Amino acid sequence: MPIYLDEVPEDEDSISHPVTLRWGILLIVILLAGMVLTAWQWTGDRSGISFWLTALVLPFSIWGILVVFRHIGYRLELNGEAGWNYECQSLKDTEIARGQRFAWVLDTFVQTPAGKGTGSLAAAMAQATPLLKTSIPRGGGLPVRHARITDFDADPNTVKQAIGKVSERLKNMLERLPDTLPCWLVFDCDESLSAADEAEILQHLMLKSGRELHQISVKGMNALDKWLDNNWDKPSVLIVLTLVLRPSPAENDAEAITSLVLCNRKSYQFPDAVRLHRPQQSNHDTLTRNMANSLRWAKLSPDSIKAMWISGEAVTGRPGLNKSSEDNALTLSLTDDIKSIDATLGYTGVASPWIAAALATVVVQEQGAQMIAVQPDPASDDIWLTVITTKER
Known part of the structure; x- marks a missing residue:
């Protein structure tokens, strides 16, 4: 809640x-x-x-x-x-x-047009290499400026193979954790995937992972919020898997596969794990107040935030974020510290919060605390705020 x-x-x-x-x-x-x-x-x-x-x-x-x-x-x-x-x-x-509850980020994986792995996308972001190209969509029609994973163009089974590799990665991760640890799953995909394909992917994922996965009914950051509330008293794992494929993309849309493994307890097997703090659902009227709450959840002062990762038209195309940052005394450079994922990769919709979290996880150890402000649903003005921090010294 x-x-x-x-x-x-x-x-x-x-x-x-x-x-x-x-x-x-x-x-x-x-x-x-x-x-x-x-x-x-x-x-x-x-x-x-x-x-x-x-x-x-x-x-x-x-x-x-x-x-x-x-x-x-x-x-x-x-x-x-x-x-x-x-x-x-x-x-x-x-x-x-x-x-002030939070999750430890044990592993992240992102597959985008930049390549496989979070590091490839982080490198593209650092070099400001645009991945958006004008081309005919996979589903046909007029040329659109978008970013798609070309590996999936020739063979539709490539998607299942990609999910299989993600499942193997998850299996290797989960083998380092106790067998008795309950595992919860959030599977979020766009409307391009049929219900039969979604069920097949989920079954394949459970078989490959070697664990019983309890699927959470809600999606996106709501699922993380619910998991932190309902499973805080008992150690457990949350697996987030998002699949965004766009046969008929809109302008500046992008494709991505993301996978995150979160745990509500610190594991000695993952000494470098960072913390993903409770997300805060906001709109333009509550953005300033909820940004202050996000800082409170992470127990941070405004000058502790070293960068902000943003995605979605409600965030990037309106001045509300800048005003909220000023009202909360965030000392961020508009050109260097606020990083628009959409400018490089494009808009990934439901995958945007997890891509932002994965990118922030890559740099938080060296740069310091990172804030995330994303709009996962283009039909809604809801903006989700959260913070990534390193472990307490």
Whole structure:
């Protein structure tokens, strides 16, 4: 479940103490009123004890009863305020603790037109080598500027072979982890893959990996968010596999296969693993606040962020990200530190968060903390923010 820290109720203001001067004035008023009414309505001797009890003691007793009830109400308000504030603070601490959960990135793999492996794409990004080319789409039609994996042009079975190699890689990774470790799977693909092909790929993946894989019903960063919530108390692995093939691409679209292996516990088998912090779902109205939350989840100051990886028209084509960065005092160069994946590779849609995470993982050890801001769904303005950091020193 996403973290909505701003929806936690605010603490109640301090309850004001009864004002002594007001109660003193009320005592004088009640005594005067009691004496006047008693003198006016009294028909007997006005010098007896009954007269003075009625004229003075009775009004004073009424005032005393009012004081007692006001004090009781004041104490009840204090207790209610303390209880409310305690619950609000407890809820806030719980939400912050949930927000600060993270996953260890054990392995990343990206296949793009730049080649196989995250390193090939990272090199293309470093050299600003554009992979977008104008050509006729694989599915036919007018020429479009896009980036496709040409290995899949000649033989459709090449896709299954690529998934087979990814499965072998996953198997080798999982063999280094305990057999009893539960494994969860997020498989996300674009609409070009039929349901039968998707089921076949999933079956092949489970057979090749040698593990029982529990598929998570939600997709994308929502799946990571759900896994961090539901499986935090017990060590487990999350495998993310995305397949983006575009027979009829739009302008500046790209193809990619991505694979990430995440774990919610540190493993001595992977001493160089880095941390992928809880993602934060945002839009342009909440981007500034949620960017601050992303820094809080990673326990970072704004100047700790050394680079930002961005993808999607909602991020790259609008000024909201720059304003949010300024509002949060991020000291990033617009030309050198904000890296647009789309400018080199093209837009990969559902694979964009994981490609950004894989690229950030390559450089975080040397450069420092990396922020990610991507728009996985072109039909939605949702922007996902997250941070990649190294292990604590």
